[in-house]
């Protein structure tokens with residue numbers, strides 16, 4: 614019974630990610646959505662999620678600041694986080710990993726790519 618938190622400032626992108634996950638054969642029972650890092654932090658600490666997918670560029674609190682804030686917080690700080698972003702440079706990927714992200718997917722992605730990158734964290738049909 615996996616519950617996944619999707620943090621992205623684009624509502625359309627949140628739906629695209631959900632649709633691709635469902636098409637990929639990854640088993641998810643419930644999605645929780647947040648529109649920025651601040652809202653994401655609140656949901657990550659209260660909604661009992663198993664995996665967090667997080668955009669980089671967002672208002673109020675960016676994805677990288679979200680990763681740092683959750684990892685530095687005393688609660689729920691070991692939930693796996695995979696960045697899903699258009700930021701694909703080696704420096705950004707390195708920064709995300711050094712800040713505590715567990716994986717990295719660049720947009721645009723296919724269901725197969727999502728399955729490959731998220732298969733470590735979710736069960737597959």
Ligand SMILES: [Mg+2]
Nearest residue numbers: 622668670671
């Ligand atoms: Mg964005």
